[in-house]
Amino acid sequence: MKRISCKVASVSPILDDIFNVELQPQESQSFVAGQYLQIVMAEDDKRPFSLASSPEQSDVLELHIGAPEGNPYARQVIDKLKKSGEVEVEMPFGNAGFDEASQRPILIMVGGTGFSYAKSIIEHLVDTEQDREIYLYWGGRNLGGLYLHELAYQWEELDQVKFVPVLEQAMPQWTGKKGLVHEAVLEDFPDMSGLEVYIAGRFEMADVARTAFTKQGLPIEQLHGDAYEFI
Ligand SMILES: Cc1cc2nc3c(=O)[nH]c(=O)nc-3n(C[C@H](O)[C@H](O)[C@H](O)COP(=O)(O)OP(=O)(O)OC[C@H]3O[C@@H](n4cnc5c(N)ncnc54)[C@H](O)[C@@H]3O)c2cc1C
The missing domain is CATH 3.40.50.80 (Nucleotide-binding domain of ferredoxin-NADP reductase (FNR) module)
Structure with a gap:
């Protein structure tokens, strides 16, 4: 797991309260498809979001964040991303990434x-x-x-x-x-x-x-x- 600084390239509503977020890491990051990152809000407050992009497109990290009014946990993340041009993230996380070894449907x-x-x-x-x-x-x-x-x-x-x-x-x-x-x-x-x-x-x-x-x-x-x- 690494901590990296990312430029906030865009935060745009896909629909109602669901936002598409694009982060540009300083350098291309490797991860397994289906893993997640954590946005660092504070040292004791890191919030997980699944990576929506594939590892092959790792120059830009895409997230989908559902942030309705009644969900301050996600709403605060959207507010932070909109206000600041840069954000710290930690990645990659998760043991539920794509299993290349299996050939099952x-x-x-x-x-x-x-x-x-x-x-x-x-x-x-x-x-x-x-x-x-x-x-x-x-x-x-x-x-x-x-x-x-x-x-x-x-x-x-x-x-x-x-x-x-x-x-x-x-x-x-x-x-x-x-x-x-x-x-x-x-x-x-x-x-x-x-x-x-x-x-x-x-x-x-x-x-x-x-x-x-x-x-x-x-x-x-x-x-x-x-x-x-x-x-
Ligand atoms: C590791 C990790 C990664 C996360 N990544 C993201 C992320 O990328 N983006 C984000 O916004 N949040 C993320 N979260 C937070 C959280 O998981 C999501 O907010 C949540 O999954 C989104 O639910 P929803 O409100 O969109 O779904 P809902 O609209 O509540 O539900 C969608 C469907 O799920 C099924 N469902 C819901 N509840 C039940 C139930 N009780 N029983 C059976 N079926 C049910 C139903 O089919 C329902 O129609 C993450 C959390 C963790 C821990």
Whole structure:
């Protein structure tokens, strides 16, 4: 892990209270797709965010930060980034990065801004031309919560990616999956034993998914998620 100083290249809203942040490190940084960094707010206050960019694009570190009014933890980070042209970060962190050794089909299940984790892994696979089978399940309260769904649909054109959006509060004309994202995965994969599963999102989601997925045959060593270091 290293501490590095980064120039804040941009902080721009993607949608409502979700921000795309681009940081330019002094020098290119190496990390594993799906790892995270910590923004140093103070010596005893470092806040984790998943890297949304792939290791192959490490000149710019991209983050997606959900910072609604009621979330001062993330809001303070956005305010700091907007005010200061430079920020200190520590990286890389996390044991849930992409496992290059496994050849199993990949299932990435994310909720909300957990999408940044999926983006890093999928863009890494594309950048390194790995023709792997990828199932991306992205859960949100509504379509607005799936703030880059157009990008996810574009990945489907690569053939190797199947994107399944799952909405908790779907509009009447929605014909896709409804409910909680892990429920959609359970319905589609009655036997999960042959999958390599990557998870990012709320801790509660990671927790219920671990219990349900292992009951449905997923060996625990084939389940990856940073949440499991915290819960
Ligand atoms: C290592 C680490 C990295 C992080 N990286 C980021 C980051 O890059 N950006 C960021 O903004 N925050 C990050 N966080 C903070 C936190 O994890 C996110 O705020 C959170 O995942 C985002 O949830 P959301 O509000 O977007 O999802 P929500 O909108 O609350 O939920 C989205 C979907 O998740 C599922 N879900 C939610 N709750 C449950 C539940 N109780 N049971 C079952 N399913 C559920 C549902 O399908 C729901 O539709 C990080 C935290 C850690 C520890």
